[in-house]
Amino acid sequence: FIGEESVAAGDRLELTDSPTWIIDPIDGTVNFVHRFPFVAISIAFAVNKQTEFGIVYSCVEDKLYCAQRGGGAFLNGEPLHTSGQEDISRCLVVTEIGAERDDLALSTMTSNIFRLLKLPVHGVRAVGTAAVDMCLVATGGADAYYHIGMHCWDIAASAIIVQEAGGVVMDTDGSQFDMMSRKVIAASSSAVADRIARVVRAFPCRRDDEDLSECVCGASGDRDTAENGV
Numbered sequence: 001f002i003g004e005e006s007v008a009a010g011d012r013l014e015l016t017d018s019p020t021w022i023i024d025p026i027d028g029t030v031n032f033v034h035r036f037p038f039v040a041i042s043i044a045f046a047v048n049k050q051t052e053f054g055i056v057y058s059c060v061e062d063k064l065y066c067a068q069r070g071g072g073a074f075l076n077g078e079p080l081h082t083s084g085q086e087d088i089s090r091c092l093v094v095t096e097i098g099a100e101r102d103d104l105a106l107s108t109m110t111s112n113i114f115r116l117l118k119l120p121v122h123g124v125r126a127v128g129t130a131a132v133d134m135c136l137v138a139t140g141g142a143d144a145y146y147h148i149g150m151h152c153w154d155i156a157a158s159a160i161i162v163q164e165a166g167g168v169v170m171d172t173d174g175s176q177f178d179m180m181s182r183k184v185i186a187a188s189s190s191a192v193a194d195r196i197a198r199v200v201r202a203f204p205c206r207r208d209d210e211d212l213s214e215c216v217c218g219a220s221g222d223r224d225t226a227e228n229g230v
Contacts, residue, residue, distance in 0.1 A: 004153050013208055015152070015180060017048045022179075024153035028129030037061070042131040044156035051179075054157030056131045065135045065161050073138055073164035082167040083140035086191040091143035093121050093196070094133045098149045100203070105149070108203040112146075115199040134158035134186045138165035144187040146172060148202045152179040162186045168193045172202050180208040 003023040007013050024042040026032055032039045037060040044054040053068040067073035073080040085091055093116055097109060113124055127133050130150045136142040138161045156179050159169045168190050170176065172183040174197035182205050187193035
């Protein structure tokens with residue numbers, strides 16, 4: 001088992017080839033505290049370091065997203081498909097400010113939004129939960145999502161939901177998706193994902209399977225547990 005609360009309690013985070021549950025019982029804790037209506041439960045199951053199925057339940061909306069590898073993605077039983085959008089200027093992009101508040105992280109995040117708006121993209125939004133953000137891409141309601149600093153339990157389930165809905169998931173530098181890297185782009189098409197990867201920059205942040213207590217981004221592992229800003 002890999003979970004936000006167990007890691008916060010001191011468990012070592014390691015993704016092995018063994019069958020593994022990756023769980024975030026409340027994604028969007030700050031939303032929950034403020035009664036902002038986007039709070040989700042995220043559950044993924046991985047074997048050989050590959051996610052086999054994922055479930056995201058957006059509690060207030062009563063929306064159940066799910067996907068199984070090779071079996072498609074669904075919302076409350078109805079098939080999901082991304083928008084398929086390839087024109088970045090027509091894209092609605094979702095991101096998060098996150099919990100990091102040091103100068104480098106903040107300047108990087110705000111400059112990324114500036115670069116996207118100057119492309120231009122059609123708009124930028126923040127919902128407050130990475131799991132729901134990515135599921136919005138799967139529905140076609142948003143065309144892309146990117147973020148730096150979230151954790152594997154935030155995106156393990158929603159990544160396979162996006163992929164099974166026909167979307168693309170990759171690292172922010174354009175390389176293959178790695179749920180432990182704490183960097184992700186999820187998009188409606190390869191063209192959109194590649195365009196975002198060319199303009200966004202990442203601030204230094206240790207991988208999830210390294211020692212989070214030494215994370216450059218303001219010990220965000222501890223702060224995410226307290227505030228869960230992604």
